[in-house]
Amino acid sequence: MVEITDVVCSLCGCVCDDIVLEVENNKVVKVKRGACSVGKSKLLGHERIKSPMIRENGELKECSYDEAIKKSAEILYKSRRPLLYGWSSTVCEADKVGVELTEDLGAVMDNTASVCHGPSVLAIQDVGLPSCTLGEVKNRADLVIYWGANPAQAHANHMKRYSYVSKGYWTAEGKKGKKLVVVDVRKTMTAKMADVFVQVEQGQDYPVFSALRAILQGHEDVVPDKVGGVPKEQLLELANMVKEAKFVMTFFGMGVTHTGARHNNIVNAIQFTRAAHLHTKASIMPLRGHYNVAGINQVCTWETGFPFAIEMARGYAWYNPGELSATDLLYRGDCDAAMIIASDPGAHFPGESLKHLAKIPVIQIDPYANPTTEFADVVIPVAVSGIEAEGNVYRMDNIPIRLRKILDTDYLPDEEILERILTEVRALREKEGE
Amino acid sequence: MEGMNVNLISGRTTVQGQNLDSKLTEKYFGEVARCDMNGSDMEKLGVAKDDNVKVTTAYGAVVVKAKQDDGNPEGLIFIPMGPWCNAVVSGDTHGAGMPSFKGIDAEIEKTEEEVLQVKELMRTYMG
Amino acid sequence: MADELLIRNGVVYDPINGVKGEKKDICIRDGKVVDSVTNPKVIDAEGRVVMPGGVDIHAHIAGGKVNAGRIMRPEDERKGVEPKTKVCRAQSGYSVPNTFATGYRYARMGYTFVMEAAMPPLAARHTHEEMIDIPILDNAALPLIDNNWMTMEYVKSGDMDLLAAYMAWIIKATKGFGVKIVNPGGTEAWAWGKNCDLNDSVPYFDVTPAEIIKGLAVANEKFDMPHSIHVHTNMLGHPGNFEVTKDTYDLVKGVKASKDRQVIHTTHTQFHSYGGTNWGNFESKADAIADYINQNDHATIDIGSVILGDTTTMTADGPMEYSLYQITGRKWTNHDVELETGSGITPFLYSGKVSVHTIQWAIGQELALLVKDPWKVALTTDHPNAGPFIGYPIIISHLMSKKRRDESAEDMHKAIFDRAALPSIDREYDLNEIAIITRGMTAKALGLHEHGKGHLGVGADADVAIYDMSPEERDAGKIQKAFLNTKYTIKAGEIVVKDGEVVATPPGRTIFVTPECDDKLTDEMMVTLKDKFAKYYSVTLNNYPVQDAYLPNPYEIKAPWRS
């Protein structure tokens, strides 16, 4: 039995890095400290895909890595418009090969941000993002707002490590010296902990932000008595809390990215933070979902100039979410092959989009079987990043942390699979004498 | 028909997160193929915990199990993010790349139809 | 078999070796300059200008805020798109190009080394990840060490040895190159929405920016560091700040350098040479700064010259970016980094029709022209703050041609004639001086001339730029064109650019410095540092240092303890 410390969790965007594990016979037997129940579940492991597989006559049949990689390369090379989607649950080193493959194929590359915080990225492109690292929140924030987010369930360590419950330099008393505001359409577990719970009518976040901005700009007179189901008195109370706080931190989740005005909800949330800055220090941050969804946005941007939803058909990057996002391509039936890596559109895309996934050749690269496997024509199992493979990831505040390798495995890492597919694609092109 | 019009939203839950890597298990099925709603809405529909309900939108229909959560206001139902909820979500992103996973006009009714297992559900997309 | 190259009959400008436009052959073997070669591939450089590879002392090309600038500005990325070629990856971006374009465009201008000027220690891995993806160029990065709580606490306690131990640890942990100081104290104050002038007390920390600068200068000189402290002084962009800049030089006047070099380098000095008390009476004080530099030998500067047009400003100086955003109302990103630093980003349009911008445009060039000794001044645009690096050839053409400057001034706001000195300056740079401010001086100020950079003496790195122009060329347009795209760029003996096109993209090296600190001092410092990690950081101490995986092509410079 060996105890391993400073293990980095590869589940959600919190990327907790102080986990202590016990390992015996190349198996994690106990998560001693640091992880939340969700992270613990990941670290203890789940049933794996045993072997590479290729679908023949409707059935997935086991094959070698070589055969699966060759078949994948053939599918991609033949394709007039391949979609390479996923990328957020693997390391940046693999993502880089993904960008190179995209460029080589003239493919469309998109990542899970497009169904998560893609709207937040669009908003940043409109107004920027006044933000900070999570340690800043821990040390300074005396007013924490969770808007359309339920960290008690989705990011279970978030409040404890970084925000409302944590203790820092100017926040030595923990939650005693802080205020928690939760804005949501329903009374979630998180909302139950709040000092102030603001219940917004579903889809009405946008005008609520506008009203708060008008108040912070000194124009409360124009705001009607009720906005988005929220009484004006409560909006004034919230604005006052903002004005009186020393450091206001707003976290937002998919409660605002998934609904109504989508990215413009986030624009308005950021504008609210900018307006708060007229009175105090204020920051805002999206609660990113997957542990490296921030990382694929980073890699994609420094390598292509754009964070997601790019097409390289003409040899350079054209960026346009809504035109080139994976859900759009599938919904419109725009792509004629798909490679799904480190994600599960089968579970997380609208059924209307999945109908096309069922029609086209699909390559799946993942450690685990999931609904996407049902659509896959080639299945390539891989090492689990952060447990069986190391590499760089970016936390939700864009702090880079290196995942550690804890266990040995015979599964190949994502990076190597992708490199081999790229090599095969190039070999096919050479063969055709292009 | 005893159906009623509701607003459907989806989102993460702890158990859904714990089973992200094991979506073919009973645990995931039990957590995600369900619909949370206010107790008074359940009364109106005449359903009890674990009764099957059918949720229908302009984009599809799905059968899930009912569960009470009074944190939801009346008229708002919650299905954890996953294949069952997505069966009734539109693929249209309004040029933003993001489908409307929340705020979907839906009709909910009690049903005797069975809840599909995940593989069965995926099979419905295959022509 | 040895890999040999002979550059024949070029007109060579190699100021470090005193070569001022002499017709000379350059012999290259296995990536280094040698005395002679036996069976080389020959490049005929007859009549063309030959210089060592350019060395950029200060640019923002990699890391968190550069990428935040890209993410925030798809409208900038769409400007510079070029499709992939057989050797090049796809390119995007103008003021914040993608990493590949950054490497190609610098190489096409004849540059082979670039210093990334601001690396937040906590996000150092990010800077290194991007530097790996910048082809061709050798590079290094300066970690920010001035707004760090550890630094301020040691400065307050006055324990310079422990400060040196912390400085050494941070440089080693981040695989950094030296000490970067950006608005000392001001960025910490910004975490509460405030700012600091040179002698203000930093909120809660009870030290002044002046004390921080002095302390870090002293700590830096305790090691045989190749570079001095590299300072972005307080009050950047504020009218009247030239006094702060001069006071900053005075602070460290008595500090003795551990090597034969400056004890302070102030960067993008254009932004710090402002007179007046508001934007209405804003004026150039480049003359006052140049006078100081002329009269003293402990300070060097880079100019941070303005390129007219739209760009993306980005700096660890958080409060400054906030002020700028308040002026423009455009998009604004801020990113405060726990216990260490911060950053801000906002787009900015420099217009020749706006009086302030016109004066700023003049100041950068005035600094270069009024500082008499070119060994004290470097060409920069503080890329992308005063403009993208791709504008260097424009500045070169202006420094070399009074006529060009007058033509440009004609179209600009008339304030340039009232509140700037540029129109009255006759000096014109010659090619030797250009070679100094783009390679000789920068390599020396960084201490890299001892490691093969910035010159063509035997043993130097075979980094060579051959410009398609005659040394007699006086036409500013032709000069600009020649400096934008080389005839040849050679990196470590390999031809990487030919006729302005990138033909090979070897990976560059990451140069890092290891300050060697006494173990006992380090141990004592670590007690405090461990406490900081346990209580206030959001990552663990063991996950903090940059792992070797981030430097696939490392080059280490050891800096022994001196006192």
Add this chain to the structure above:
Amino acid sequence: MQTITLKLKEAVRSGIAAVPVEVDALTPDQLFGKNEAELKAVKVWWGNREENTGDLFDVSVEGDAGNAEEVKIVFEGDLTRVKRIGDGMKAGEIEARGDVDMRCGAMMEGGKIVVKGNANCWAGREMRGGELIIEGDAEDNLCAMYRGEDKGMTGGKVTVNGNAGELVGQYMAGGEILIKGNADRLAGLNMRGGKITIESDAQWPGSDMTGGEIVVKGETEMTPSFKFVETATVDGVEYKKYLGDLAMGEKKAKGTLHVK
């Protein structure tokens, strides 16, 4: 006058996927002066490959043109996956006989486009001049800006006979848009100049506007940060005139919103 008819071949739409064809190379100004053989050889992008126009379209040419203004291109066939019709066009006329795909008339500088059907997203994106008529509905982002830009449409005239989707004229700085039906959420978001007229209903029009004018003749659901100024008459009809958006601060709130 010359008429070039380009009819999409059915084979293009027969694969397992509807890979879009991008026809930004097929504008009157670019095709002017080409004979039929040359027209057929013009390269267009279909997915990641460039194809000859003649391989994707049946091409016919009638008449002669003395300049680009006299060139009219008629697109026929199933155009639902033909993108970038009239993208960047400077002169002449395009008629699209059916529903068209994204970015129709984007970056248009001059000439006229008539879409005899619906237009998908980003029709008239960053339009600079000319006229765009959509006889059916327009989907989202009509005449909006490109991602990150702070200027959308700056000139020209756009008419939609049906309804329009979300974000009509985002960051609009000049020109005119007339929507005869409804406009979905946030028409005129961040508008700074020009005029949008919506003959039916609109939700949250003019949010964050700092200039320009919006008139909504049907029902309006307003955001809560506009200031009522007066009752005003526009074209003989009485409206409530609001100034906004005060969420941007008083100094910037220079937009005008007329609602019933």
